[in-house]
Every structure is written in C-alpha cells, then in structure tokens.
Amino acid sequence: MAYDYVKLLAKLDRPPSGPNWVRFVQDDVPKTTKSIVSFVKGVPPFTYATGYVAIRDSIQLGINLKTALAAATRSGAPAGRKQNEDLIRSFFEHDCLRGYKSHDFIEFEREWFRVSRDVSVPVSPLSVIREKGQFVPLFVCGWSELKLTDFQRRLLVTIYEDAFLSLTDYQNSPAEFLFFPKTDDGVEVKRVAQVWQRGDYQLLSERELNDAVALFLEARDAARQILVREMAEQAERQRREGFTSTIPRTKDLFE
Numbered sequence: 001m002a003y004d005y006v007k008l009l010a011k012l013d014r015p016p017s018g019p020n021w022v023r024f025v026q027d028d029v030p031k032t033t034k035s036i037v038s039f040v041k042g043v044p045p046f047t048y049a050t051g052y053v054a055i056r057d058s059i060q061l062g063i064n065l066k067t068a069l070a071a072a073t074r075s076g077a078p079a080g081r082k083q084n085e086d087l088i089r090s091f092f093e094h095d096c097l098r099g100y101k102s103h104d105f106i107e108f109e110r111e112w113f114r115v116s117r118d119v120s121v122p123v124s125p126l127s128v129i130r131e132k133g134q135f136v137p138l139f140v141c142g143w144s145e146l147k148l149t150d151f152q153r154r155l156l157v158t159i160y161e162d163a164f165l166s167l168t169d170y171q172n173s174p175a176e177f178l179f180f181p182k183t184d185d186g187v188e189v190k191r192v193a194q195v196w197q198r199g200d201y202q203l204l205s206e207r208e209l210n211d212a213v214a215l216f217l218e219a220r221d222a223a224r225q226i227l228v229r230e231m232a233e234q235a236e237r238q239r240r241e242g243f244t245s246t247i248p249r250t251k252d253l254f255e
Contacts, residue, residue, distance in 0.1 A: 002238075003041065005231035011040040012224055013119055019141045021121045022148065022156045024219070025212050032219035037226055046080025048142030051087040052126055055140060058092070059100045059127045065092045087142045090180040090191035100138065103129040108137075113163040115213055119220075123163040125175075137164065137175045146181040146194060150201075155212055157196070158204040165198070174198050 015021045016039070024035045054068035063071075065088070072084045095101065106128050112120035125137035139160060148156065157177065165175055177196040182189050204212065 033222040036223040046077040050076035051084035094193035113159040
C-alpha cells in the first residue's frame with residue numbers, strides 16, 4: 001500500500017484530543033512509538049462527531065431523543081450510524097436521572113495541553129453547565145470500550161486539569177467525565193454511563209507528567225524516523241518500478 005508520507009509526517013504534529021492522545025502513552029517508548037505510527041497511518045471508519053453534536057444540542061438546546069437521533073443519521077459515515085445512535089440513547093438514559101438540560105450553559109474557548117513548543121493536544125469539554133452557582137464542565141468520550149490503564153486515566157484527568165480546569169472560572173468547580181462503554185448486565189449488552197467526578201483519580205505529580213511527556217516526545221521522534229525510512233524505501237521502489245516499465249520489451253527470437 002502506498003502512503004502519502006508527507007501527510008503522515010504532518011499528522012505527527014497534530015495530535016488528537018485528550019482521550020485519544022493518552023492512549024498513545026504506553027509503558028515504554030517502543031510501545032508508544034507503535035501506537036503513534038498506527039494512529040498516523042490509520043483511517044478510522046467513523047467518528048462520534050454527530051453523536052457529540054446531538055448530545056450537546058440536547059444539553060444546550062433541549063432537543064428530544066427523536067430529534068437527536070434524526071440529526072445523527074443525516075450526516076456522518078454510514079459505518080458509524082449505529083454506534084452514534086447507541087451513544088445518544090445511552091446519554092439520554094443517563095440524563096433522565098442526571099438532568100443536564102435543566103440547567104443553563106455558558107460559552108467557553110477550546111484550550112490546549114502543551115506537549116512541546118510545537119505540539120499541543122486539544123482539550124475542551126463538550127459543554128459547561130451552571131449548577132448551584134458553579135460552572136460544571138462536562139467532558140464526553142464516545143468509546144464503546146474503556147481500556148485505559150490507571151496511569152492513562154490519571155494522565156487524562158491531569159491534562160484536563162492543567163489545560164482547562166486550572167482556569168480561574170473552574171478552579172473550585174466540580175467536573176464530570178462521561179464515558180458510555182458497552183456493559184453486559186447478564187440480560188443484554190448495552191452502553192451504560194460511567195461517570196468520573198473531579199478528584200476520583202489522583203493527579204500525576206509534576207515529575208510524573210514530565211516523564212510521560214518526555215516518553216511521548218521520544219516515541220514521536222522514533223515514529224518520525226520510521227516514517228522517513230519507509231518514505232525513502234517507497235520512493236526507491238517506485239523509482240525501480242518506473243525504470244523497469246520504461247525498458248522496451250525485446251522481441252523473442254522465435255516469434
């Protein structure tokens with residue numbers, strides 16, 4: 001398979017949002033390198049963008065389940081329609097008990113967790129509601145499986161804290177981190193809300209955070225070297241194939 005390595009190399013400088021970024025950071029550099037290379041080469045069959053928009057509109061505009069599902073099925077990749085519908089249904093089930101849409105919401109700016117001078121991870125909640133005189137950021141992740149290690153969970157809440165929750169308006173606020181993994185309750189397998197509250201996971205120390213960032217940057221450099229080497233090998237193969245195709249075919253002696 002031929003890759004556009006120029007685009008792949010550029011992708012190294014544009015990491016995904018918080019939850020997807022922390023999945024890169026493994027136990028060591030080789031594993032992290034492999035995760036990064038898989039990310040830049042991968043083309044996901046769908047995203048949860050339509051589900052997120054529907055959930056946000058439910059919170060902020062008060063749309064009902066029928067409207068949310070209809071909106072999600074009008075756009076996005078067909079391969080992700082069922083996944084986004086399941087996510088939306090699970091959120092509405094959770095919201096029946098939690099009642100997010102009964103509160104006012106506020107506007108906010110996207111923030112960034114700075115990994116290096118040139119690389120930043122986008123960090124922002126899906127919505128921020130006003131509850132009991134406080135702002136409550138709601139971070140939503142649509143994965144159907146939640147396989148983060150304890151360290152990756154601590155890393156995730158730490159970068160949220162560093163990039164967003166440390167802002168003046170949120171320093172003393174609660175926050176909720178919403179996941180909707182598939183769960184087998186013995187009767188059926190369905191998505192069920194899993195909610196982390198601010199403080200549920202211990203934040204990484206400054207040293208631990210710096211070590212995680214250093215590991216990622218070292219792995220990113222290793223991934224770049226792999227891609228550059230593969231780009232040269234691909235160019236050489238294409239040069240040879242082009243050279244071979246231009247050689248005139250000699251007439252068989254017995255034709």
